[in-house]
Amino acid sequence: MAVKPSSTAATIPKKPQSLKSRTIELHQKRIGEALSFPIQLSDQIAAAAKEAESFKFECSEVAKQVERLRQMLRSAARLAADAAYDRPLRRVAAEVTKTLERSLALMKKCRRRSALRRVVTIVSAADFRKLLALLDASAADMKWILSILDGGGGIVLTLPPIASNDPIIAWVWALTAALHIGQLQDKIEAANELASLARDNDRNKQIIVEEGGIPPLLKLLKDRTSSEAQIAAASSLINLANDQNRVQAIIDEHGAPIIAQILGNSAVKVQIKVASLVAEMAQNSPLAQEEFARENVIRALVTLLSFDLFVENSMLKLGENSIHSIVQINKESSVLSSSSSSYPSQSAEMKIELKTSCAKALWMLARGSVANSRRIAETKGLLCLAKLIEVERGELQRNCLMSLTEITTAAESNADLRRAAFKTNSPAAKGVVDQLIRIIQESDDPSLQVASIRAVGCLARTFPAREMRVLGPLVALLGHGDEAVAAEAAAALGKFGCPDNFLCVQHCKTIIEFGGVPLLMRLLRSNNDEARLHGVILACYLAIHAGKSDDLEREGVAGALEGVDRALIVQHPQLKELIPQAIYHLTVFHHSHSGMLTQR
Incomplete structure (x- = not known):
């Protein structure tokens, strides 16, 4: 008598599968589906070969080749069930399937048929020669795939027939497979080779991404057992990240949190590469800027940039600081001291290299981003950047300066950031x-001067009336021998004199008092269009806000404005209203003054 199962047992729910188990099962199912059809085709071909009435020998040779392929397909199915990388197998399986379908069609033509069908359907020995060549190529492809899936022999250097017209794709397959299933040294070699391929051209980069190279590179980056492996992975990712879509691919594989984690806690030589990766991704993708900010990368970068900086200098000038400043510096010193204790002693050159990479990353994270610029200011990054500009030279100083330029540019467009980060008493x-003024006055590098001048100009609305220490150096640069420097000085002074600046009248008077008009007239005669443009705009602001000045009449500013090149006005429509307004102010003030003298 059959035993009826109890209702209690029947209602016991099955234990839910874990995500990993479901993923493995789905992977195995997909591999099985990709390989089951060509295996079925091989069985059908074997049966059709036995039924052949014509070309029996040729059909038997085809059957032998197909049987060889069937064994390889079964071996591949067993290996691929546990493999994490199957893209090349899928491509090869698709080509093998086409060849097997062609084989089956030819076998069917060799069965017993009516006389009419034999006349209409003609099979030749040439058809079999072509088919056997295709089967040989498929066998070679499968042999190559099996060597890839086995993974015991390191990186496979041979070229399969399927990739004869595009060797790069086979090379990428082999290297990516080595990243998945190779030994550690094989993975390092594969990552370095992928970095080299990616460095060559954008097509190689795209193939690496499309063929699944990013996930194993990120996995290798997480491998804390080998700094060499992490550096190799980071180098490959840097070379891939020069395009917004490829950066998006890295982000889609959850790359941002991985990169943030490695940046915050790794060997210094690894952090150098990872900071460079952050810079490259942020430079090419606004989304990467947001993702890294969300992962607190900015705070990590500022901490690394500050390493050994305030610790060494915080106790040197306590008498010159306010109580608040001393408390803040002590807080930062304690944080940095605790973080630095986890680092082994490093050479001075390596520390500079790390800070240079971190400064470049901050520069790219701040570029065009008000939110990130605010985050840098909130982490006391401004003080750190200013100090490094003071004590360092070369690329580190330049990167810090460019970071400040981006932050000041963001502050110019955002009043809240401007008030929070650049208060006069801060x-x-x-x-x-x-430091910006020091670079302006002391540097012999025009590019550094231009960046510093631009930053000061962006802060024009934060300075009080009759700002002597800033306006004086800027006015002096109107006569600089480098036209780019002179043009940037005129542009910055124009922001002081712009009507949007609440103190524009006082600033314009100060510019004139510092002897700016004669230098400006020299700029108006420049052959450089940009220099003349900014010179004309500044001259107009001086005329509108300080038109009574005798310096403007003495230097003939009205005549100079009347003679502005028509082409310049056409290129810059704002001059159409600005120049007549400036000339009107000069005419009214100075004609009235002349009339009063005549009456006396």
Whole structure:
């Protein structure tokens, strides 16, 4: 008598599968589906070969080749069930399937048929020669695939027939497979080879991404057992990340949290590469800027940039700091001291290299981003950048300066950031301006001067009336021998004199008092269009806001404005209204003054 199962047992739910188990099962199912059809085809071909009435020998040779392929397909199915990388197998299986379908069609033509069908359907020995050549190529492809899936012999250097017209794709398959299933040294070699391929051209980069190279590179980046492996992975990712779509591919594989984690806690030589990766991704993708900010990468970068900086200098000038500044510096010193204790002693050159990479990353994260610029200011990054500009030279100084330029550019467009980060009485803001002015006055590098001038101009609305320490150096640069520097000085002074600046009248008067008009007239005669444009705009602001000045009449500013090249006005429509307005102010003030003298 059959035993009826109890209702209790029948209602016991099955234990739910884990995500990993479901993923493995789905992977195995997909591999099985990809390989089951060609295996079925091979069985059908074997049966059709036995039924052949014509070309029996040729059909038997085909059957032998197909049987060889069937064994390889079964071996591949067993290996691929546990393999994490199957893209080349899928491609080869698709080509093998086409060849097997062609084989089956030819076998069917060799069965017993009516006389009419034999006349209409003609099979030749040439058909079999072509088919056997295709089967040989498929066998070679499968042999190559099996060597890839086995993974015991390191990186496979041979070229399968399927990739004869495009060797790069086979090379990428082999290297990517080595990243998945190779030994550690094989993975390092594969990552370095992928970095080299990616460095060559964008097509190689795209193939690496499309063929699944990013996930194993990120996995290798996480491998803390080998700094060499992490550096190799980071180098490959850097070379891939020069395009927004490829950066998106890295982000889609959850790359941002992985990169943030490695940046915050790894060997210094690894952090150098990872900071460079952050810079490359942020440079080419606004989304990467947001993702890294969400992962607190900015705070990690500022901490690394500050390493050994305030610790060494915080106790040197306590008498010159306010109580608040001393407390803040002590807080930062304790944080940095605790973080630095986890680092082994490094050479000075390596520390500079790390800070240079971190400064470049901050520069790219701040570029065009008000939110990230605010985050840098909130982490006391301004004070750190200013200090490094003061004490360092070369690329590190340049990267720090460019970071400040981006932050000040964001502050110019955002009043909240401007008020929060660049308050007049803020030690950080004062330190930033001091270093910008020092570069303006002392540097012999025009590119550094231009960046500093631009940053000061962006802060024009933060300075009080009759700002002597800033306006004086800027006015002096109107006569600089480098036209790019002179043009940037005129552009910055134009922001002081712009009607949007609440103190524009006072600033214009100060510019004139510093002897700016004669230098400006020289700029108006320049052959450089940009220099003349900014010179004309500044001259107009001076005329509108300080038109009574005798310097403007003495230097003939009205005549100079009347003679502005028509082509310049056409290129810059704002001059159409600005120049007549400036000439009107000059005419009214100075004609009235001349009339009063005549009456006396």
